[in-house]
Amino acid sequence: LLNREDDMGLPALAKAKHDMHPIRIPLKYTARFEDWEIRPPREEEQTALRTLWLQSFADETPETADFYFTHLYDPADCRIITTKDTLIAMCMIPRWQMSVGGHVQTIRFLEGVAVAEGFRGCGYLHLLMRHLDQEFAQESMMLQAYDWDLYVPFGYAITHVGKRTVLSVPPKAADAGELIPQAEDCAQLYTAFMQRFDGWRIRDVHYYTDFWLPYQKVCGAQSVQYVKDGQVLGYASVTEEAETVTISEIIYADASTLQEMLGL
Numbered sequence: 001l002l003n004r005e006d007d008m009g010l011p012a013l014a015k016a017k018h019d020m021h022p023i024r025i026p027l028k029y030t031a032r033f034e035d036w037e038i039r040p041p042r043e044e045e046q047t048a049l050r051t052l053w054l055q056s057f058a059d060e061t062p063e064t065a066d067f068y069f070t071h072l073y074d075p076a077d078c079r080i081i082t083t084k085d086t087l088i089a090m091c092m093i094p095r096w097q098m099s100v101g102g103h104v105q106t107i108r109f110l111e112g113v114a115v116a117e118g119f120r121g122c123g124y125l126h127l128l129m130r131h132l133d134q135e136f137a138q139e140s141m142m143l144q145a146y147d148w149d150l151y152v153p154f155g156y157a158i159t160h161v162g163k164r165t166v167l168s169v170p171p172k173a174a175d176a177g178e179l180i181p182q183a184e185d186c187a188q189l190y191t192a193f194m195q196r197f198d199g200w201r202i203r204d205v206h207y208y209t210d211f212w213l214p215y216q217k218v219c220g221a222q223s224v225q226y227v228k229d230g231q232v233l234g235y236a237s238v239t240e241e242a243e244t245v246t247i248s249e250i251i252y253a254d255a256s257t258l259q260e261m262l263g264l
Contacts, residue, residue: 030123033083038131041080041090046073048087049080056114067218071211078112079132081124089115089124093132093141097202099194104202108136110143129154159199181225181235183208186251189235193251221248226261233257 017025041049046069053065074094081088092112098105110132115124132141133154144162145151186208194200203212216223216237226234234252238245252258 030121032122032124032127036081036083036088036124036127038079038081038128041075041078043075045080045082045087046075049073049078049090052087052090052114052116053112055117057112063218064215067215071214079128079135081128087116088119089113089128091128091132093136096142098142098199099202100199102198105140107140107142110141113143125150126153179224181208181213181223182232183213185225185232186212186235189232189251189253192253226252226257228257228260234261236261 050065050069053068054060054062072094073092077094078090078092080090090112091110091114093108093110096107096109098107113125113128129151142159143151143156145156148158183205187203187205190203213223219239221237221239224236224238225232226236234250234257236250237248239248250258250261252261
């Protein structure tokens with residue numbers, strides 16, 4: 001006997017089950033409310049959104065949620081599924097400026113995708129993703145996925161891979177340079193660093209002033225700037241733990257600067 005699990009739309013996995021020649025595959029049913037709707041949220045629904053945000057993302061804290069909904073949240077760039085007064089699912093779709101092929105391109109960045117626990121497995125994520133495909137059919141969309149299999153059925157392809165580095169020694173600022181990064185220095189270093197890549201988010205001084213630098217503090221991370229001979233050569237976001245130091249982002253002028261920043 002095999003269950004009628006559709007394996008999140010993965011054809012190879014479904015085929016593997018059928019190739020076992022089960023004697024019976026039970027039918028699968030999905031039940032949903034008849035009067036659900038997809039729309040931007042109203043002002044009075046922000047508390048429910050924040051609650052769902054905290055319940056859905058284990059790495060979020062009340063402080064980081066407050067920061068997001070104070071500095072980044074825009075109801076015009078949010079879509080929710082509701083039935084009567086109940087919030088079922090949500091997603092954020094802010095506009096980003098990207099450098100693609102040397103040209104500036106506006107994309108929708110899909111984030112904060114969440115379905116309330118009591119409604120999971122009922123197909124609401126599928127409804128939400130299909131709605132986005134139709135509403136923003138003329139716009140490019142990108143996302144960062146922690147559970148990639150969820151998005152395979154919707155036509156997304158892997159283009160970038162993020163990495164997190166854990167070291168035993170922290171980055172250090174040489175020559176008693178300024179430890180706290182300056183937004184102007186960060187923007188210049190980042191733009192110069194990213195020129196070697198294709199498909200990267202464009203950042204300006206306001207990005208660092210209004211988001212990156214204050215957000216590091218909210219997350220409990222320390223922002224450090226690497227200075228040598230009076231010249232700013234790099235910056236990093238550092239979180240010190242009991243026996244390790246976690247660097248979530250590090251930007252550097254060249255390979256030798258990276259080694260010096262890591263104390264190698």
